[in-house]
Amino acid sequence: MVETPRPRWTFRRPSVIPGFGISFGYTLTCLGLIVLLPLAGLVVKASGLGLSGIWNVATDPRVASALRISFGVSAVAALVASTFGFLVAWVLTRYRFPGRKLVDAAVDLPFALPTAVAGIALASLYAPDGLLGAPLARLGIQAAYTPVGIFIAMVFIGLPFAVRTVQPLIAEIDKEIEEASATLGATRIITLTKVVLPPLIPAVLTGFALAFARGVGEYGSIIFIAGNLPYVSEIAPLLIVIKLSEFDYGGAAAIATIMLGISFLTLLAINLIQAWSRRRFGYV
Amino acid sequence: MSEIFSPISVPMAKPAQAASEGAITRGVLIGIAVTFLALFLVLPLFAVFTQALSKGIAAFLDAFREPDAWSAIRLTLTVAAIAVPFNVVLGLAASWAIAKFEFPGKALLITLIDLPFSVSPVVSGLIYVLLFGSQGLFGTWLIDHGIQILFALPGIVLATVFVTFPFVARELIPLMQEQGTAEEEAALTLGASGLHVFRTVTLPNIRWGLLYSVLLCNARAMGEFGAVSVVSGHIRGLTNTIPLHVEILYNEYNFVAAFAVASLLAVLALITLVLKSVLEWRFAGELAHGRAH
Numbered sequence A: 001m002v003e004t005p006r007p008r009w010t011f012r013r014p015s016v017i018p019g020f021g022i023s024f025g026y027t028l029t030c031l032g033l034i035v036l037l038p039l040a041g042l043v044v045k046a047s048g049l050g051l052s053g054i055w056n057v058a059t060d061p062r063v064a065s066a067l068r069i070s071f072g073v074s075a076v077a078a079l080v081a082s083t084f085g086f087l088v089a090w091v092l093t094r095y096r097f098p099g100r101k102l103v104d105a106a107v108d109l110p111f112a113l114p115t116a117v118a119g120i121a122l123a124s125l126y127a128p129d130g131l132l133g134a135p136l137a138r139l140g141i142q143a144a145y146t147p148v149g150i151f152i153a154m155v156f157i158g159l160p161f162a163v164r165t166v167q168p169l170i171a172e173i174d175k176e177i178e179e180a181s182a183t184l185g186a187t188r189i190i191t192l193t194k195v196v197l198p199p200l201i202p203a204v205l206t207g208f209a210l211a212f213a214r215g216v217g218e219y220g221s222i223i224f225i226a227g228n229l230p231y232v233s234e235i236a237p238l239l240i241v242i243k244l245s246e247f248d249y250g251g252a253a254a255i256a257t258i259m260l261g262i263s264f265l266t267l268l269a270i271n272l273i274q275a276w277s278r279r280r281f282g283y284v
Numbered sequence B: 001m002s003e004i005f006s007p008i009s010v011p012m013a014k015p016a017q018a019a020s021e022g023a024i025t026r027g028v029l030i031g032i033a034v035t036f037l038a039l040f041l042v043l044p045l046f047a048v049f050t051q052a053l054s055k056g057i058a059a060f061l062d063a064f065r066e067p068d069a070w071s072a073i074r075l076t077l078t079v080a081a082i083a084v085p086f087n088v089v090l091g092l093a094a095s096w097a098i099a100k101f102e103f104p105g106k107a108l109l110i111t112l113i114d115l116p117f118s119v120s121p122v123v124s125g126l127i128y129v130l131l132f133g134s135q136g137l138f139g140t141w142l143i144d145h146g147i148q149i150l151f152a153l154p155g156i157v158l159a160t161v162f163v164t165f166p167f168v169a170r171e172l173i174p175l176m177q178e179q180g181t182a183e184e185e186a187a188l189t190l191g192a193s194g195l196h197v198f199r200t201v202t203l204p205n206i207r208w209g210l211l212y213s214v215l216l217c218n219a220r221a222m223g224e225f226g227a228v229s230v231v232s233g234h235i236r237g238l239t240n241t242i243p244l245h246v247e248i249l250y251n252e253y254n255f256v257a258a259f260a261v262a263s264l265l266a267v268l269a270l271i272t273l274v275l276k277s278v279l280e281w282r283f284a285g286e287l288a289h290g291r292a293h
Helices: A020-059 A061-094 A100-106 A115-126 A133-138 A147-172 A175-183 A188-196 A198-217 A220-226 A236-245 A249-281 B023-052 B056-062 B067-100 B106-118 B121-132 B139-144 B153-164 B166-179 B182-189 B194-223 B226-232 B242-251 B255-282
Strands: none
Touching (some): A020 A061, A020 A249, A020 B067, A020 B106, A020 B121, A061 A147, A061 A198, A061 A249, A061 B023, A100 B023, A115 A133, A115 A147, A115 A220, A115 B023, A115 B255, A147 A220, A147 B023, A188 A198, A198 A249, A236 A249, A236 B226, A249 B121, B056 B255, B067 B153, B067 B242, B106 B153, B106 B166, B121 B153, B153 B226, B226 B242
8 A cells, every 4th residue: 555645845736827026025015114114113212202201191191081072982982883884784784674685785984984084074063053053052961162062073983983884783683582581471672782782892892992992093084173272182093193293203103003913902802792692692 | 162262262362462562662672772862863964964065065075076085085085996806805714714624723713704804993003003004013113114104095095994804704714615615516527716716606695695795995095094004194185084084174173074075985985885785685595694793
């Protein structure tokens, strides 16, 4: 009996399809030069400051206040976006009503509309004499040039993330489970809270995390409505721009590193949620 | 006997009814969702056009008589004309390597390609300032050799390519993975050359997905603000893209002109949305399933 020789280990599994070398090499080269190398430059610059240097920047009152506003307001906005996002996703997948497809398409508007355009539009709508700003002002709420304005802009850009992460999962729910629950005597509320909602929670959390991360980093749609008053409505990305215009590269890199660090933790949280969800429910 | 088995004798709600909300609840929920979307998403779009036309058509058109507006439009078109084809080539290469072959570290590679999506636009611009700025890593070398990257076209293109980097690849990778390698292998076995197989087998299979991703990539490339704003230097008539020109007009309290130029981008967004929806309705089976956008 002839023993087949053990195949030599190769980086990729052998295949008749050509072009691995060139496509893989080109991808790695572009990725390295355009994405990884510049990001490494940021890490190098920030590590030049040392942990104490970054800490000094982070604890500067103006920076600390901007970070607090960016992360704090974004958390509230992501909460609102994921709540209403869930409702929108539910209505769009479960109910049939005239104009449903149009509404579904409109959800992606914040993806398609350039942030600067959204920014000036929101600023004009919520200005004290604006279409929505005037009624709000009569209620005693000043939206423009306050954290409320930042909140509105962040809900705007976070909403599609919240809707689009939950929507496919609502569509996949097996209606028979709900029918079984109803047949066994559960009221609709019980069925929703005990049968329908639990498997959707990981997706809702993922949508929250994506909207949160997007809100923290967002710039264009916020700066016009925010008014950018230091300590009141100044966001962290704007402070990076200000530091750069003052040629304070170190300070800008430090703020960016802090933001990247927190965003990285958010991404990690998303992955943990999804891993947990796979174990618990067998899907993401 | 027949009395017992008659379905009427068992008083039970129809499962179809019990497994959904009542008509009133539905109506209220639809009402809330639609009102919320109208207020938060549609009204801002509407405001762009009403503000642009608030002083009449003549004032609207005046915004486009300015040479600076035209140079901004030209610059934006130039940047998109470089960034979008670059992303198409990259997306095709990345998805070919990732979907058609098995190699270790694939998940890491996909994560790294996706990385620019989780970086703030401002940080995306900042990293190039740190490299090419006057006090950056290569700053002195570039000045000595008279090469201008920052505050010029190369910097704007780089920042745009960075923020759009994942767009084509992340649509094509799952699409090609779903399609597998059987068709290509069959064609190759029948004697077709690699390039011929790619042109006649792979490309037709992914054309709608490719078009879909090009649409979204182009919208982002033309509309990018944060990253471009950091690297452009805001030189009027030279390094201002359309979004930056809108910002300058707005900050000069020239609202009608700002919204008039912005309405160009709003129209682009609307066209993108319509085409995207048409592709989703007509060719859902030929787009990557379960895109997380």
